[in-house]
Amino acid sequence: MLYSKFLLPTMKNEPSDMDSTSQKLMARSGMIRKVSSGLFYYLPYFNMLLRKVSYEIRRSMDAMHCNEMKFPILVSQEILEKTGRWTAFGKEMFSLKDRNGNGYAISPTNEEYATLVAKMFIKSYNDLPFSVYQIQQKHRDEIRPRNGVIRAREFTMKDAYSFHATEDEAISYYQKMKQEYTNLFTRLGLKTFAVKADSGAMGGNLCEEFMAVADEGETPLAFCDNCGYAANLEVVPVTNTYVEQNGFKGRYKKVITERAHTVKELMDMLQMPATSFVKSMVYMADDKPVVALVRGDRQVNEVKLKNVLKCNVLELATVKDIEKIGSVCGFVGPVGMREDIPIFADYEIMQMQNFVVGGNEKDIHLLDVNVKDFSCKWVDLRFAEQGDVCPICGKPLKTAMGTELGHIFVLGQKYTKSLDATFIDNQGKTQTLYGGCYGIGLERVVASIIDQHHDEKGLVLPTVVAPFKVDVIVVDTKNEAQMETATMLYEKLENAGIPVLFDDRKERVGVKFNDFELVGIPIKVVCGRDVTQGMVEVGVRETGTVEKVDIQHVVHTIQNLVKKG
RNA sequence: CAAGGUGUAGCGCAGUUUGGUAGCGCGUUUGGUUCGGGACCAAAAGGUCGGGGGUUCGAAUCCCUUCACCUUGACCA
Numbered sequence: 001m002l003y004s005k006f007l008l009p010t011m012k013n014e015p016s017d018m019d020s021t022s023q024k025l026m027a028r029s030g031m032i033r034k035v036s037s038g039l040f041y042y043l044p045y046f047n048m049l050l051r052k053v054s055y056e057i058r059r060s061m062d063a064m065h066c067n068e069m070k071f072p073i074l075v076s077q078e079i080l081e082k083t084g085r086w087t088a089f090g091k092e093m094f095s096l097k098d099r100n101g102n103g104y105a106i107s108p109t110n111e112e113y114a115t116l117v118a119k120m121f122i123k124s125y126n127d128l129p130f131s132v133y134q135i136q137q138k139h140r141d142e143i144r145p146r147n148g149v150i151r152a153r154e155f156t157m158k159d160a161y162s163f164h165a166t167e168d169e170a171i172s173y174y175q176k177m178k179q180e181y182t183n184l185f186t187r188l189g190l191k192t193f194a195v196k197a198d199s200g201a202m203g204g205n206l207c208e209e210f211m212a213v214a215d216e217g218e219t220p221l222a223f224c225d226n227c228g229y230a231a232n233l234e235v236v237p238v239t240n241t242y243v244e245q246n247g248f249k250g251r252y253k254k255v256i257t258e259r260a261h262t263v264k265e266l267m268d269m270l271q272m273p274a275t276s277f278v279k280s281m282v283y284m285a286d287d288k289p290v291v292a293l294v295r296g297d298r299q300v301n302e303v304k305l306k307n308v309l310k311c312n313v314l315e316l317a318t319v320k321d322i323e324k325i326g327s328v329c330g331f332v333g334p335v336g337m338r339e340d341i342p343i344f345a346d347y348e349i350m351q352m353q354n355f356v357v358g359g360n361e362k363d364i365h366l367l368d369v370n371v372k373d374f375s376c377k378w379v380d381l382r383f384a385e386q387g388d389v390c391p392i393c394g395k396p397l398k399t400a401m402g403t404e405l406g407h408i409f410v411l412g413q414k415y416t417k418s419l420d421a422t423f424i425d426n427q428g429k430t431q432t433l434y435g436g437c438y439g440i441g442l443e444r445v446v447a448s449i450i451d452q453h454h455d456e457k458g459l460v461l462p463t464v465v466a467p468f469k470v471d472v473i474v475v476d477t478k479n480e481a482q483m484e485t486a487t488m489l490y491e492k493l494e495n496a497g498i499p500v501l502f503d504d505r506k507e508r509v510g511v512k513f514n515d516f517e518l519v520g521i522p523i524k525v526v527c528g529r530d531v532t533q534g535m536v537e538v539g540v541r542e543t544g545t546v547e548k549v550d551i552q553h554v555v556h557t558i559q560n561l562v563k564k565g
Numbered sequence: 566c567a568a569g570g571u572g573u574a575g576c577g578c579a580g581u582u583u584g585g586u587a588g589c590g591c592g593u594u595u596g597g598u599u600c601g602g603g604a605c606c607a608a609a610a611g612g613u614c615g616g617g618g619g620u621u622c623g624a625a626u627c628c629c630u631u632c633a634c635c636u637u638g639a640c641c642a
Contacts, residue, residue, distance in 0.1 A: 012591065012603070013577040017635060037634065143566085143639085262641065281642055291642090299640055316566095316641075332642045358642065475601055510602035528601060537601095 001468065003503040007044050010515050020216045022451040023148030029459055029519050038145025038153035045519065046446065048467035050156065053188065053445050054135055056464070057158050060184040064177060066131040066160050071113040073137065077103030079112045083418045087312050088201045094139050106139040109202070111415045111437055114161035118433060119421035125165050128423065128433075129173055133160030135442070147218055149443040150403060156442040163433045165425065167412060170434040174206065174410050177438050181210055181406055189462035190448055192405060195221055196231035198303045202437070204411040210440075211402030212448035219404050222397045224390035233399065234303040236384035237391045242350040244371060249354050252335065252369040259363070261330030263296045266365065270356065273297075277356045278349055278369070280332040282317035282325070285309045289317060289325050293334060293345040295352065298382040308344060308379050326360065333358030334374040335366055343374065346381035403448050406440040459520025460542050463565040468501040470558055471521040473512045475528035477504060485536065485551060486527040492555050498562060517541065523561055525554060 008030040015027050017034060026032045031046035042050070061068065077095070080086040086093075086105070094106040107113075114132060122130050138157045145153050160177075164170040178194060185192040190212055197209040209232060211221060223230040260266045263277050277296030282289055283305065290309065292300050306314045319329045325338055334343050334357060349355075354368045386399045415421070416433040425431045453460045463469060470493055474486040483504075490502040501521060503512045509528075516524050526537040530548060538557055539546040549557050 011576065016571085016577070019635080034634090146636085279640085279642060281640090302639095316639080318566095322642080327642090330642055478600095508600060508602080508604070510600095510604080513602050515603090526601080 001499075001501050003501055004505050006501070008515075008519065009043070010518055018148050020147055020150070020451075021454070022216070022447045023150075025450055025454055025459060026149065026447065032149065034148075038142060038151070040149060040152065042443075045467060049446050049449075049461075049465060050442055052465040052467060053442055053449075054158075056184060056187055057135070057440060057442075060180050061133050061158075061160060064131065064160075064180055066133045066162070068134065069117075069132050070134045070136060071107070071110045071117075073107055073139075074104045075107045075110075075112060077105065079116075079419075080105055083112055083415055084312075085112070085201065088203075090313060092140050092142070092201070094141050108138055108140045109157075109437075109439070110134070110159055111161065111202070111411070111435075112419065114159075114437070115163075115415040115419045115421050115433075115435065118161070118163045118416070118435075119419060122163060122421070122423050122433065124424040125426055128165050129162055129169065131160060131162035131173075133158060133438075147216075149447050150218065152443065155444075158440040158442065160438040162436045162438070163416070163421070164436070165423065165431065165434070167410075167434050170410050170412070170436050171206070174408060174436050177408055177436070178208065181408065181438075181440075185210065185212075185405065188445065188449060188465060190405070190445070190452060193223075193230055195223075195402075196235055197407065198232065198235050198307070199409055202407075202409055202411070203414040204409040204436075206410040208408055209404050210406040210408075212405050212444075212452065214401060214403045214448065214451050216451070217401035217403040219402050221400050221402050222384055222388075223400065224393060224395055224397055226395040227390060227393040229390050229392045229397075233384060234301060236388070236397070238347070238380050238382060238384050238388055239391045240347070240389065242347045244350050245353040248370045248372070249368045252366045252373055254359055255356075255365050255367050256363055257331075257365045260365075266356065267296075270365075270367075272356065275352075276354075278334070278345075278352065280334060280358055282322050282327070282332055284313075284315050284317050284321055285311040286313055289321060289341050291332065291334060291337060291341060291343045292381055293343065293349055293376065294382045295346065295348050296356075298346065298348070301381060301383045304379070304381055305344065308381075327358070328360065328362045331358040331360060331362060331364060333360055333366060333369075334376060335369055336360050337374070343376040344379050344381060345371075345376040347378055348382065350378060403444055403451070404441070405444050405448060406438070408438045409436060411435040411437055453520070457514075458518030461520040461522060463522050463562060466520065466522050468499050468521050469523060469562050470498055470500045471516045471519075471524045472500055472502045473509070473516065473524055473526045474504060475509045475526065477506050479531075481531050482527045485531045486525075489525060489527070489536070489551070489554055493558065496555050496559065498558060523558060525558070 010030045011028045014024045018024050018027055031043055033041040077086055089108055093108050096104050118130055135158045139154050142153055145151050162173050192210050192212050194208045195211055197207055199207045220233040222233050222236045260269045263274055274297035278293050279296050281292045281300050292305055294300050322329045353370055357366050357369050359366050387396050390397050413432050416435055421433045422430045472486050472490045474482050476482055490500055493500045522541050524539040534551050535548045537546050538549045
């Protein structure tokens, strides 16, 4: 590729509307330009990198005997209603109507179609296991697109679906896929690990996320150095055993707390620590109110609450919702709460005594409240924190941030049942299929590669994914000897099957060196003053080393470097 | 959805407080000097000051309204 003809618009300034390091680097290295919130132009260099990633993904899918195909992007409302996901995905889906008024979603994922394809082609147990995948654009109307390419409204996903005769076979395929994912990410030069996670709108019984280690990641994780346990923070069970306490002071009393809505305001007014308060949060679970209680300094873990309630949509109640149940926003409490409203309390509250709660009246809180003063269901409701104990071995947990690259699920019969996907077993009986699904976000993989492989000068791409292995740099384009040598080497390397960027631009060397470093090509060949002696310089981006090489040996030298990777 | 912030040339920004001819750096074009680490000199092109409305003799600047983008939070109970 001739640089002078190639759209690789590097930038000295970084765009102000991108925040994370990898996003800025992608913009500066001419990979992306932003269109609007969560939408991007993906420029040629990014596209080439994405193609490298896709190639490696396809190799892995081949190894799993998974067949590449393509599903439609539009999915009818009718199908999504059959599996209950028209509501489960809800506002996260872009939806539209055709000219006849029929509803469609722009698919956020494709379990429905995959299951229908399975239903179409699987006749008997002889056809199993059956698995298909696609690499295609997905669309999600995110609450808040952020972190550039990491949480975009349109992105490329590899989504694979497998079908099996039994749950055990589904699990064993899942385990193989997990191993293949590990191989894949290692091959791509990524440090990742699998963590336990919530299955969200996907459903199913067992799932894990593949997280890339990332300081600027958006997903909090917990892990245990002792036993190797690792999980998305939102699913870490808080397993401390609590005992109900008995040191009661007697009956609770009212206290006037004018204009103190928040725990912090209450702390200042009553001169008590946050641990003396119980926060009461009202949620609407599929439009029915519920109350959740956690200690004043804790956070309600909505994923846990949602799983306890088994509801589709869980949202914080509005001020009006709270008035409807006879309470006041800022002063909600479990004591005297309307009896038909379920109260869920975090286990931790069990061991609290003489605490403060809202009085369900404006400007009123209650002091010296104890658990005997109200009835509730005890559940695990709070987020684990650094220092909470590992649910497996009991040692303290650590926390870190990550970027979710992939998510794999054992789905059981969630989709096959509602869409009636069956097969004939070896007894001649009709049985419902078991399924699994396996996703990877391609742009996130690219962003993570950049995040994990850069220095202060720019990208340092691993050879496997680098779109160009070599940058041939002419120091002075007006110098005939230099141009001749460079052109000759460029052609020789290309003929040897090595992708080369030939920097033939009429720029000063400094510019070319800087772009070489910014764009992260693994090797440079500099054709300069030593050409007359039959020598060029070969430099390695990662180590910064440079050596003089006889022009005759350049191709050989580079082949060796590329092989070493 | 809430709170805060930002919209001025392709990119990065100043100018807004106190209304008075639209500015700077990078980039682009042309000419020249340079030429192994983002060079220098000279000239030039490029702007609906996010949109709409208002106040005013006069608005990037003041007022109203709207849109987009960014950040934080979804911690408020």
